[in-house]
Amino acid sequence: MVDLTALSAKHISAEAAKRARRRNASQTRLKVTGLIAIGLAASALVALLWTVVGNATGTIKEHYVTIDVPVLAEAFSPDGGELDPVTVGRASQAAVRDAMRALFPFAETRKEQRALSDIVSSGSPFELQKVILDNPQLVGSDVEVALVASDIADLYYKGFYGRLEAVPTSTSVRVESSTDSDEASVFLQQNVFREVVDAVKIELQRRADRSREAAQLQDNGVRAFERRLETASTDEQRAEIEVEIASRTTERDRLIGIAEALENQVQTAGTADTLDNRMPSVLLKAGGGWIKLTQIQQQTAQGIILEPMGAGEYAADEWTLLVNETPEVSRKVSDFQTVILEDLKDMQAVSSKFNMRFLSSGDSREPELAGIWGAAVGSFWTMVVTFLLAFPIGSLAAMYLEEFAPKNIITDFVEVNINNLAAVPSIVFGLLGLAVILPTLNVLGNDDFRSTPLIGGTVLALMTLPTIIIASRAAIRAVPPSIRDAALGLGASKLQTSFHHVLPLAMPGILTGTIIGMAQALGETAPLLMIGMVAFIVDIPEGVTDNASVIPVQIFRWSDLPERAFESRTAAAICMLLIFLVIMNALAVFLRKRFERRW
Amino acid sequence: MKTIINEADPSVQKDVKIKSRDVNVYYGQNHAIKHLDIDIQANTVTAFIGPSGCGKSTFLRCLNRMNDTIDVAKVTGEILLDEKDIYDRDVDPVQLRAKVGMVFQKPNPFPKSIYDNIAYGPRIHGLVSNKSELDEVVESCLKRAALWDEVKDRLESPGTGLSGGQQQRLCIARAIATAPQVLLMDEPCSALDPIATEQIEELIHELRQDYSVVIVTHSMQQAGRVSQKTAFFHLGDLVEVGDTDRIFTSPIEERTQNYVTGRIG
Numbered sequence: 118m119v120d121l122t123a124l125s126a127k128h129i130s131a132e133a134a135k136r137a138r139r140r141n142a143s144q145t146r147l148k149v150t151g152l153i154a155i156g157l158a159a160s161a162l163v164a165l166l167w168t169v170v171g172n173a174t175g176t177i178k179e180h181y182v183t184i185d186v187p188v189l190a191e192a193f194s195p196d197g198g199e200l201d202p203v204t205v206g207r208a209s210q211a212a213v214r215d216a217m218r219a220l221f222p223f224a225e226t227r228k229e230q231r232a233l234s235d236i237v238s239s240g241s242p243f244e245l246q247k248v249i250l251d252n253p254q255l256v257g258s259d260v261e262v263a264l265v266a267s268d269i270a271d272l273y274y275k276g277f278y279g280r281l282e283a284v285p286t287s288t289s290v291r292v293e294s295s296t297d298s299d300e301a302s303v304f305l306q307q308n309v310f311r312e313v314v315d316a317v318k319i320e321l322q323r324r325a326d327r328s329r330e331a332a333q334l335q336d337n338g339v340r341a342f343e344r345r346l347e348t349a350s351t352d353e354q355r356a357e358i359e360v361e362i363a364s365r366t367t368e369r370d371r372l373i374g375i376a377e378a379l380e381n382q383v384q385t386a387g388t389a390d391t392l393d394n395r396m397p398s399v400l401l402k403a404g405g406g407w408i409k410l411t412q413i414q415q416q417t418a419q420g421i422i423l424e425p426m427g428a429g430e431y432a433a434d435e436w437t438l439l440v441n442e443t444p445e446v447s448r449k450v451s452d453f454q455t456v457i458l459e460d461l462k463d464m465q466a467v468s469s470k471f472n473m474r475f476l477s478s479g480d481s482r483e484p485e486l487a488g489i490w491g492a493a494v495g496s497f498w499t500m501v502v503t504f505l506l507a508f509p510i511g512s513l514a515a516m517y518l519e520e521f522a523p524k525n526i527i528t529d530f531v532e533v534n535i536n537n538l539a540a541v542p543s544i545v546f547g548l549l550g551l552a553v554i555l556p557t558l559n560v561l562g563n564d565d566f567r568s569t570p571l572i573g574g575t576v577l578a579l580m581t582l583p584t585i586i587i588a589s590r591a592a593i594r595a596v597p598p599s600i601r602d603a604a605l606g607l608g609a610s611k612l613q614t615s616f617h618h619v620l621p622l623a624m625p626g627i628l629t630g631t632i633i634g635m636a637q638a639l640g641e642t643a644p645l646l647m648i649g650m651v652a653f654i655v656d657i658p659e660g661v662t663d664n665a666s667v668i669p670v671q672i673f674r675w676s677d678l679p680e681r682a683f684e685s686r687t688a689a690a691i692c693m694l695l696i697f698l699v700i701m702n703a704l705a706v707f708l709r710k711r712f713e714r715r716w
Numbered sequence: 717m718k719t720i721i722n723e724a725d726p727s728v729q730k731d732v733k734i735k736s737r738d739v740n741v742y743y744g745q746n747h748a749i750k751h752l753d754i755d756i757q758a759n760t761v762t763a764f765i766g767p768s769g770c771g772k773s774t775f776l777r778c779l780n781r782m783n784d785t786i787d788v789a790k791v792t793g794e795i796l797l798d799e800k801d802i803y804d805r806d807v808d809p810v811q812l813r814a815k816v817g818m819v820f821q822k823p824n825p826f827p828k829s830i831y832d833n834i835a836y837g838p839r840i841h842g843l844v845s846n847k848s849e850l851d852e853v854v855e856s857c858l859k860r861a862a863l864w865d866e867v868k869d870r871l872e873s874p875g876t877g878l879s880g881g882q883q884q885r886l887c888i889a890r891a892i893a894t895a896p897q898v899l900l901m902d903e904p905c906s907a908l909d910p911i912a913t914e915q916i917e918e919l920i921h922e923l924r925q926d927y928s929v930v931i932v933t934h935s936m937q938q939a940g941r942v943s944q945k946t947a948f949f950h951l952g953d954l955v956e957v958g959d960t961d962r963i964f965t966s967p968i969e970e971r972t973q974n975y976v977t978g979r980i981g
Binding site: 523524597599601602603604605606607609610613617618 | 780785810811812813819822824837840890894
């Protein structure tokens with residue numbers, strides 16, 4: 118027999134104190150680990166939001182170029198009668214092009230003219246077309262119209278392609294240009310190129326290093342073949358290897374030669390350094406014209422005239438030396454376009470405003486014209502279909518399984534399979550939609566429903582159902598049995614008990630499950646790819662049977678496009694998706710609060 | 717055949733409301749009620765007493781077929797309500813429960829307003845035809861349950877916001893609102909304090925005028941206070957039935973004697 122009073126003495130022993138310390142220590146450890154975990158999760162979230170929102174800021178504003186466009190009566194209204202939209206559209210395109218060319222007459226070559234036409238968006242003539250169709254009396258006059266800047270112009274003004282920094286100068290400059298070529302010579306009183314030269318030397322040194330590295334690789338090759346030569350058995354092999362060694366040695370020596378020449382140029386001061394398109398752009402602006410410098414040497418420089426200027430002497434405050442650190446080769450805006458963009462800015466023709474277009478228009482191949490609204494409306498209609506199918510079917514199925522179905526092997530089988538379905542990859546549901554639901558709908562509706570919210574919503578509803586059923590069953594099971602007893606005891610039928618008492622009490626849980634499922638469906642891309650919702654759709658869908666895309670698919674498509682302006686639009690679309698999700702979750706919280714009752 | 721002591725005192729003899737003959741209840745393998753015969757009289761409070769697990773609640777739940785909701789429960793024998801077997805094929809348990817109301821151990825008002833709690837029964841059974849009739853039913857039921865004065869100003873506030881005793885009286889009011897003939901009470905006071913218990917007991921006294929009341933209780937004092945008839949259950953057997961006074965003062969069976977004197981329990 119154990120002496121319990123003797124046992125109770127152990128409560129005050131040193132071991133008991135140690136046990137208490139260990140217990141407290143492990144509790145503290147758990148708390149600290151928990152805090153660290155939460156901190157990590159929070160910082161990951163902050164990092165995500167920071168990147169996405171930071172990237173999306175590039176889409177907040179868009180730039181416009183406001184110029185006077187002559188609207189010629191003979192082009193816009195050849196027969197003098199009613200305006201024909203097609204004619205006006207074509208004439209607008211020509212008028213915008215001609216107005217830009219008139220503004221920058223020095224764009225003479227085909228290449229320069231193409232560069233010029235890339236400044237305003239290819240969609241901008243529509244602005245003019247709209248203005249003219251709305252105000253026919255303007256035909257025959259000069260119309261001031263704000264044209265959307267192209268994606269590259271927009272990005273240039275936002276500083277994505279580097280900034281033109283002025284190099285401080287306090288000396289006069291003399292420009293001499295030859296009459297028969299674009300080339301010009303520049304003479305200065307002082308050496309103001311020091312900084313530029315330093316940058317150039319650094320770049321040259323880098324190239325020399327690269328050349329030496331390449332030479333080293335060739336040298337390694339030579340060594341390897343020399344070793345192989347020692348073990349080679351036949352003369353034939355020997356000859357082959359010697360050929361290899363010879364070619365590698367030549368290549369190595371050539372590379373070393375290049376590196377030495379470059380290093381020599383880096384070390385010698387006062388030589389003429391050539392600026393190519395991998396080096397910072399150096400532009401000289403004077404007398405209303407621009408020169409791009411191609412070769413600099415202490416106080417003189419050679420350059421190409423981008424915009425003609427008068428030859429002669431310019432005082433210190435009449436000219437500026439501008440440097441863009443981003444080399445021409447790594448930006449989409451050429452130096453020629455830079456000149457035009459800067460000229461437009463000097464003319465005060467450039468303005469920026471809130472990018473309403475992004476929030477109100479559909480998709481486009483041109484980044485500056487592309488908007489998220491089409492996809493957002495598509496998502497809305499898809500979610501409407503998903504909700505209308507998944508919520509009633511899911512909650513009623515859960516109600517049947519919990520309250521009415523007999524507990525036997527069949528319902529067990531159904532339950533197991535519902536749980537398994539929740540884990541089925543969503544693309545499988547896409548295949549089901551493609552192979553079964555879409556053809557069935559097409560036959561029933563006698564129409565093609567590919568790419569419509571109707572089929573998309575149906576597939577997503579199927580995908581969401583298991584989640585809703587599982588959550589709803591849990592919510593129904595959580596309703597206290599005493600409520601069922603109370604209702605049954607009053608003579609309510611099983612159906613009345615379920616729908617008058619159990620369902621309202623389970624509703625907060627059912628709604629939470631539904632919203633979780635819907636949020637999952639909102640972010641789903643894979644199954645929608647299968648049923649054609651990945652198509653390029655410009656029009657904003659007006660119902661569940663119009664072709665549509667959805668936000669996640671739009672994000673997926675934009676992220677794949679090469680234009681840099683789509684980068685910020687992708688981020689902005691992600692922000693829209695997040696906003697959608699927040700709205701849905703807020704709705705869930707609101708509904709839960711509304712339906713929540715104490716018992 | 718075991719001996720069942722059913723006293724037939726002509727002075728207190730009333731109509732028999734419920735008659736059970738050879739009732740057996742099985743929960744799967746467990747034989748919970750064994751060959752039970754009892755007569756429950758109209759306008760009488762009948763108390764079921766006995767130690768835990770003796771089957772008194774099980775039998776009570778047979779009287780309005782609440783055991784139907786338990787999959788493994790099986791009932792044999794006959795229970796006659798007004799000479800009609802309630803386990804007959806053509807008896808609808810839903811209608812039966814409207815006639816045999818029930819109050820549970822733990823107060824379980826619906827998470828709705830006080831008014832809606834009472835009005836639910838009359839509404840689903842179509843007992844009233846318009847709002848003013850419903851208002852009258854709610855008022856009279858709350859008055860019968862001695863709750864009217866406490867809640868008349870806040871009929872729209874939730875029934876779950878009342879105190880435990882008030883909630884239980886609300887449940888009683890809700891049960892009588894469906895106009896039952898029999899009222900079953902499964903330990904209605906076990907979750908209540910002595911003052912609330914006293915109020916409920918007074919209420920049971922009142923209710924006896926119009927209903928047959930069957931009450932399951934653990935408290936022998938309560939059985940003594942509220943009931944006219946007492947039935948003692950032990951291990952699934954109905955040991956003894958009789959006038960409450962006699963059961964407590966001069967029980968015939970030894971097991972009853974042992975229980976009421978506190979030797980078993």
